[in-house]
Amino acid sequence: xxxxxxxxxxxxxxxxxxxxxxxxxxxxxxxxxxxxxxxxxxxxxxxxxxxxxxxxxxxxxxxxxxxxxxxxxxxxxxxxxxxxxxxxxxxxxxxxxxxxxxxxxxxxxxxxxxxxxxxxxxxxxxxxxxxxxxxxxxxxxxxxxxxxxxxxxxxxxxxxxxxxxxxxxxxxxxxxxxxxxxxxxxxxxxxxxxxxxxxxxxxxxxxxxxxxxxxxxxxxxxxxxxxxxxxxxxxxxxxxxxxxxxxxxxxxxxxxxxxxxxxxxxxxxxxxxxxxxxxxxxxxxxxxxxxxxxxxxxxxxxxxxxxxxxxxxxxxxxxxxxxxxxxxxxxxxxxxxxxxxxxxxxxxxxxxxxxxxxxxxxxx
Amino acid sequence: xxxxxxxxxxxxxxxxxxxxxxxxxxxxxxxxxxxxxxxxxxxxxxxxxxxxxxxxxxxxxxxxxxxxxxxxxxxxxxxxxxxxxxxxxxxxxxxxxxxxxxxxxxxxxxxxxxxxxxxxxxxxxxxxxxxxxxxxxxxxxxxxxxxxxxxxxxxxxxxxxxxxxxxxxxxxxxxxxxxxxxxxxxxxxxxxxxxxxxxxxxxxxxxxxxxxxxxxxxxxxxxxxxxxxxxxxxxxxxxxxxxxxxxxxxxxxxxxxxxxxxxxxxxxxxxxxxxxxxxxxxxxxxxxxxxxxxxxxxxxxxxxxxxxxxxxxxxxxxxxxxxxxxxxxxxxxxxxxxxxxxxxxxxxxxxxxxxxxxxxxxxx
Numbered sequence: 001x002x003x004x005x006x007x008x009x010x011x012x013x014x015x016x017x018x019x020x021x022x023x024x025x026x027x028x029x030x031x032x033x034x035x036x037x038x039x040x041x042x043x044x045x046x047x048x049x050x051x052x053x054x055x056x057x058x059x060x061x062x063x064x065x066x067x068x069x070x071x072x073x074x075x076x077x078x079x080x081x082x083x084x085x086x087x088x089x090x091x092x093x094x095x096x097x098x099x100x101x102x103x104x105x106x107x108x109x110x111x112x113x114x115x116x117x118x119x120x121x122x123x124x125x126x127x128x129x130x131x132x133x134x135x136x137x138x139x140x141x142x143x144x145x146x147x148x149x150x151x152x153x154x155x156x157x158x159x160x161x162x163x164x165x166x167x168x169x170x171x172x173x174x175x176x177x178x179x180x181x182x183x184x185x186x187x188x189x190x191x192x193x194x195x196x197x198x199x200x201x202x203x204x205x206x207x208x209x210x211x212x213x214x215x216x217x218x219x220x221x222x223x224x225x226x227x228x229x230x231x232x233x234x235x236x237x238x239x240x241x242x243x244x245x246x247x248x249x250x251x252x253x254x255x256x257x258x259x260x261x262x263x264x265x266x267x268x269x270x271x272x273x274x275x276x277x278x279x280x281x282x283x284x285x286x287x288x289x290x291x292x293x294x295x296x297x298x299x300x301x302x303x304x305x306x307x308x309x310x311x312x313x314x315x316x317x318x319x320x321x322x323x324x325x326x327x328x329x330x331x332x333x334x335x336x337x338x339x340x341x342x343x344x345x346x347x348x349x350x351x352x353x354x355x356x357x358x359x360x361x362x363x364x
Numbered sequence: 365x366x367x368x369x370x371x372x373x374x375x376x377x378x379x380x381x382x383x384x385x386x387x388x389x390x391x392x393x394x395x396x397x398x399x400x401x402x403x404x405x406x407x408x409x410x411x412x413x414x415x416x417x418x419x420x421x422x423x424x425x426x427x428x429x430x431x432x433x434x435x436x437x438x439x440x441x442x443x444x445x446x447x448x449x450x451x452x453x454x455x456x457x458x459x460x461x462x463x464x465x466x467x468x469x470x471x472x473x474x475x476x477x478x479x480x481x482x483x484x485x486x487x488x489x490x491x492x493x494x495x496x497x498x499x500x501x502x503x504x505x506x507x508x509x510x511x512x513x514x515x516x517x518x519x520x521x522x523x524x525x526x527x528x529x530x531x532x533x534x535x536x537x538x539x540x541x542x543x544x545x546x547x548x549x550x551x552x553x554x555x556x557x558x559x560x561x562x563x564x565x566x567x568x569x570x571x572x573x574x575x576x577x578x579x580x581x582x583x584x585x586x587x588x589x590x591x592x593x594x595x596x597x598x599x600x601x602x603x604x605x606x607x608x609x610x611x612x613x614x615x616x617x618x619x620x621x622x623x624x625x626x627x628x629x630x631x632x633x634x635x636x637x638x639x640x641x642x643x644x645x646x647x648x649x650x651x652x653x654x655x656x657x658x659x660x661x662x663x664x665x666x667x668x669x670x671x672x673x674x675x676x677x678x679x680x681x682x683x684x685x686x687x688x689x690x691x692x693x694x695x696x697x698x699x700x701x702x703x704x705x706x707x708x709x710x711x712x713x714x715x716x717x718x719x720x721x722x723x724x725x726x727x728x
Contacts, residue, residue: 108523115527117592118520155519156482159472159551162544163479170543179534179546180526186543187523228481 015249016049016209016240023212025050025238037061040093042086042239045314047305050238052215057204057235061097067202068195069099070234072188073129075121076110079261080132081251082242082306083208090206090237092137099204101143102363103133104191108148108155112180118149126357128350132262135349140356146363148187153197157190157229158183164224165217173213189218193231203234208241242305245298247277263343263350273299273336279321280328292321292328299328299335307338379613380413380573380604387576389414389602401425404457406450406603409678411669414602416579421568421599425461431566432559433463434598436552437493439485440474443625444496445615446606446670447572454570454601456501463568465507466727467497468555472512472519476544482513490721492714496626499713504720510727512551517561521554521593522547528588529581537577553582557595567598572605606669607662611641627707627714637663637700643685644692656685656692663692663699671702 020027028051033039035058042048060067071087095101107121125147134140148154165186167177174181192205192214205215219233241250244258251259260272279293279300294300300321308314320326384391392415397403399422406412424431435451459465471485489511498504512518529550531541538545556569556578569579583597605614608622615623624636643657643664658664664685672678684690 108520111520112523112526149520149523150516152513152516152519155516156472156475156513159476159513159544159547162476162547163542165543167541167543177531177541178527179529179531179550180523182543183523183526183547183550186547 019209019212019238020050023209024052024216025209025212026052026054028054028237032058035062037097040089041309041311042089042305043093044311045304047086048090048237048239050209051236052212052219052238053233053235054204054237055235056202056232057094060202064098065201066199067094067099067204068102069094069204069206070102070104070192070195071206072104072106072109072191073125073133074106074110075125075129076114076116077253078124078128079263080129081253081259081261083239083251084132085136085262085306086239086242087206087208088133088136088138090239092139094204094206095139095142100195101138102195103130103138103143103145104151104154105129105145105147106188106191108187109184111149112184122147127354130360131350131353131357132346134353134356135346140353140360144363145360148191151191151194151363154187154190154194157194157197158187160225160228161186161189161221164221169217169220173217185214185217186221188214189221192218192234193222193229196231197229200230200232202232205234205236207236207238209238212236212238240305243298243301245272245276247296247298260339263347266340266343269339269343270336273302273332273339276332276335278328278331284327287327288324291324292326292331294318294321297321299331302335302339307335307342383573383576383602384414387573388416388580389573389576390416390418392418392601396422399426401461404453405673405675406453406669407457408675409668411450412454412601412603414573415600416576416583416602417597417599418568418601420566420596421458424566428462429565430563431458431463431568432466433458433568433570434466434468434556434559435570436468436470436473436555437489437497438470438474439489439493440478440480441617442488442492443627444493445617445623445625447603447615449500449626449670450603450606451570451572452497452500452502454603456503458568458570459503459506464559465502466559467494467502467507467509468515468518469493469509469511470552470555472551473548475513476548486511491718494721494724495714495717496710498717498720499710504717504724508727509724512555515555515558515727518551518554518558521558521561522551524589524592525550525553525585528585533581533584537581549578549581550585552578553585556582556598557586557593560595561593564594564596566596569598569600571600571602573602576600576602604669607665609636609640609662611660611662624703627711630704630707633703633707634700637666637696637703640696640699642692642695648691651691652688655688656690658682658685661685663695666699666703671699671706 019025028048032054033043036043057067069091071091105125107118110116110121111118130145170177170182215236222231222233243249244251244255246258253259276298279297281287281290303314303317383389392412396418397407400407421431433455435455469489471482474480474485475482494509534541534546579600586595586597607613608615608619610622617623624633640662643661645651645654667678667681
């Protein structure tokens with residue numbers, strides 16, 4: 001049987017407790033986990049730490065009702081990060097349970113907020129992001145990919161929603177009133193809700209906790225346009241960030257020495273993981289005697305979130321670290337091997353996925 | 365020869381002087397008028413009182429270069445007003461000079477700012493507004509009508525432009541930061557500029573002075589996206605409002621007793637014009653002795669702006685009023701006859717135009 005509660009403590013748990021309070025995220029509990037059929041490793045290990053109205057999705061699954069899952073691609077950069085990987089893993093989970101699956105290439109948002117031309121976004125998405133999402137597990141036959149700039153329905157909803165949020169609400173949610181932010185967030189609400197236009201149904205949006213303002217805004221908008229559209233407010237699950245390799249909360253491109261992208265060069269992987277912040281003790285002797293502290297360790301977090309599929313194996317690593325058997329040097333080498341294997345596998349699947357991109361059906 | 369300067373003074377001229385200063389509108393001068401081939405009555409009579417960069421259009425006409433003219437339909441109401449009529453008259457003027465002509469049904473703006481459903485706007489535009497625009501003179505074969513909700517290009521431009529205007533600029537222009545206002549104004553800029561996407565060319569937008577903030581914003585946006593799109597900032601001409609029949613600056617639906625819509629019932633026309641504020645004197649004797657004051661007269665303004673095509677006839681009315689020959693009672697009856705004739709003619713042409721709407725080619 002799987003691990004039902006997080007036996008390793010949570011990485012930087014305090015930050016997530018704060019998020020739960022601040023952003024009205026409900027905690028993801030053992031009770032909810034038990035109701036999800038064959039939960040994935042992110043759920044079993046409580047890397048998924050919060051949710052909004054997940055009950056509605058559980059009910060749809062139990063009653064075999066139609067529901068959908070949706071995520072986006074931000075095509076402004078030619079790599080993805082481990083946060084994207086978690087989103088895809090969760091998306092795949094719901095796809096396998098029968099969710100109608102949408103992936104939106106946010107080319108208009110990239111244009112508005114990052115001044116990336118539509119053609120540039122398009123090329124990058126076709127050449128890299130969409131194949132990458134398939135390489136990471138999405139079933140290309142069951143996934144509806146589309147470009148935001150070609151989704152008339154979502155764009156029109158963006159206009160319908162624009163009268164439903166007040167200036168002070170925008171200010172409270174985003175702390176700013178930049179037109180590009182406002183318009184992008186309303187369009188995002190349009191993208192999240194357009195699958196319900198003909199047929200209202202529950203939807204699940206797997207996101208990082210930084211996206212919760214968008215979820216809440218979309219839910220508000222759905223409530224406030226009930227008489228016009230009858231949308232069901234979308235549900236969400238939130239996963240923890242992959243910590244930066246210096247131990248900070250979140251990997252970020254702005255500090256590349258502590259961040260591993262997908263893909264990433266072998267040399268760079270080796271160097272970054274060898275330099276990673278761990279839960280090791282000052283001396284080898286101390287570590288043999290006291291054991292390591294995997295709860296604080298960025299390498300262990302990589303195993304837990306990404307590199308170790310089976311709970312038994314993860315338990316074993318945890319045990320060996322705690323009792324001083326496994327020391328950081330060895331452990332990092334093992335992590336490097338697993339990471340290189342992951343990257344190799346990814347690149348192989350990416351090449352394969354690139355060949356089928358021109359056969360995909362895009363929403364128009 | 366036509367009348368080259370406004371011999372009757374301007375109705376509420378002070379307000380327009382203020383507008384010229386406040387909204388950076390350039391005065392429409394005799395020199396400009398002389399450069400326009402066969403100016404229409406609104407131009408000859410300086411009802412067109414201001415412009416922005418009209419020189420660019422005059423140059424295009426002189427050099428036989430391509431240019432376009434564009435206007436919008438706000439489909440939230442089932443009648444039009446005399447301001448719309450002036451816009452159409454000016455639009456026709458440039459259409460006759462060879463301007464590629466676009467008319468945008470602002471269904472998304474109606475949705476965002478007035479919560480009118482797209483289907484409702486569509487039906488109203490097809491049933492009334494588009495036929496009305498044709499009835500008032502637009503050549504259906506040379507006019508590209510389209511629905512904002514179906515113009516992908518303009519919508520995408522709206523997103524591209526959203527990063528080009530700061531919050532404080534929006535605040536300065538519109539006095540508010542409502543999302544629906546911001547998004548509508550950026551979309552309007554998209555609509556004004558999309559005809560240039562493949563081929564930059566000068567464009568002329570005939571508007572009332574209250575629309576000048578949109579023109580200025582669009583020009584700013586064109587400048588600021590020069591490297592991305594190379595748009596030529598659009599030109600504009602501004603016409604005076606048709607005064608309300610109580611002598612206030614502008615007819616308004618909110619005071620229906622002083623406002624004549626197109627179309628309007630005969631009884632209602634008779635009553636409203638009979639009650640109209642004129643430049644008449646207190647007593648008939650005074651009027652015979654001193655003459656009337658057509659400069660202050662809402663009835664004379666109806667002649668000047670709408671009901672009298674030939675300058676000779678208008679001059680004659682002016683002369684007879686000034687020397688006390690024509691008194692208000694008679695004059696109002698004459699105005700009623702002319703107004704009823706206009707309405708009858710409009711309704712006849714409207715019926716005819718309705719029959720060809722389904723043969724129009726819409727931009728898609």
